[in-house]
Amino acid sequence: MKKIACIVALVFSLLSGAQSHDKKNNTQKMTTIPTQKAVVYQVFTRLFGNKNTTNKPWGTIEENGVGKFNDFTDKALQEIKDLGVSHIWYTGVPHHAVIRDYTQYGISNDDPEVVKGRAGSPYAVKDYYNVNPDLAVNPANRLQEFEDLIARTHKAGLKLIIDIVPNHVARKYEGKNNPEGVRDFGADDDVTVEYHKDNNFYYIPNTRFELPEGITPLNGEVNPLIDGKFEEFPAKWTGNGSRLPKPDKNDWYETVKVNYGIRPDGTKDFAELPAGFDTKSCQEHFDFWKDKEVPSSWKKFRAIAEYWLAKGVDGFRYDMAEMVPYEFWSYMNSAIKVQRPDAFLLAEVYNPKEYRNYIRLGKMDYLYDKVELYDKLKEIVQGRSQTDPITDIQKGLADIEHHMLHFLDNHDEQRLASPEFAGSAEKGKPLMVVSATISTSPTMIYFGQEVGEAGNENGGFGTHSRTSIFDYVGVPNHQRWMNGGKFDGGQLSSSEKSLRDFYKRVLNFTLKSSALMGEFQEIHGLNRYATEGYYPEVYSFVRWSYTEKLIVISNFSSVHTSHFELKIPEDVIQKWYLKDGKYTIVDQLYQKSSLTLEVVNGQGKVQIAIEPLESFIYQLK
Known part of the structure; x- marks a missing residue:
């Protein structure tokens, strides 16, 4: 039945989806893509509903407050949906280590010396079969x-994803809620050896774990659980791969590394995918692993994913996926896809040389486009680069562009509106238009981004310019939109309301536009050096489908107004089947700008005036 389901899903997607040729490599391989762009709203679940505005550094729950699942009301979810969102990523849901006494609920206390911050890192998971x-x-x-939140999310017409952190778990992992037959991580390990294929962890035999030098749990606060030691014998490798029994304070000392059958010398203790499997289907990958013996950790994480899928979760964001071999991802993701072809699988991968392995062999749907487009847009808005390299980035990723999720803000990065990034929410506007419209890939925004949150709060352990994921804090701009639980923006300033309106217009347009799931061609190069008044801070491109033709222009300058005659090259005019004559183009963001595109001798031209930080998405009528 699973094979039939996969074939049916593939046929349906071929009939309903657009197909993008690998033009860069001139191959015959095809990538099936959806007909509608996806928009992901990442929300740090602990912070979303917190109404407390105290923000005392290192404050407790009682002092600084905390958000709850129940804060995601029907009204809140509908407002998120109406913003132009298709998926919501609830960050920090699995039960991670926290510094709070929940022993009356059968939860053991966590040692503050192996917990970061007071609220704990969401990436030090303590029990995968329950929630924080x-x-x-x-x-x-x-x-x-x-x-109940899963049900409300689906009722609002949204799909949801949660985190799975395959590379590491909390130093004190305790699976107290394992389903029947599921053995805990490490329960069957041979701790007398550094490595065994079916050990879940790597060990430093006959050696005790020691806390790093220089850490100050709870900012020096007196706590009966702080005694200068953490009992772990034998010591395990630390999450980032440190093999020292006493890791450095900059290591991921609160976590331990999971063993996927990679020997300490780096060789693999499992079957490798045969040549040519980069073109094989999910069903073929699934079938390959059916008769293979795989390491214990592989089975445990697949069981975790299937557990949450059965509860109605629609996909996963995989933390630090590139620290886990892509063969495991082939095993894991193919098993997910034959059950749920529509599952949304997003991975944190930062090495461009490995992108295609994790997409084609690891069967990931989407990877972070961080070190390419995100980093370049950041350089541009900070005045450290012109817009020209955007074209090379898009050309370099042409064969996998649909799989490279675009974002400008997330829990790991500096807030877009922070002084350390764009310097203001207004300066982020042209970045957002380019990021959301330049490819067929999904777009992701981080809660508060749409109202200009700048991450100015000092939560304690967390760093300035990032909204802390380690502390109990409130998020001021977001709280003004939340308006005491009304979720109506009642406390927003006029500029914050205008900004949210801008995001709503951009995101909703991307959800509905067929051109954004169609073809792309840059026209920046032609205009950059041949058009008077076309400043280096301007970037332009065209997108089109059979039914929709778009011209996108953004001005990254916060100073210059640009006046120029935008040229549309002859090959684009031919692809759009335009004859000589005059055509009306109308801006789709605010519908207040209508211009004339004139085609003469097969070439197009249109007079453009674009203000600082302004963007236009012109549609051919």
């Missing part, structure tokens, strides 16, 4: 409260 008790009104009922 901080997020529940009644911690004893926490899983049911999350299941």
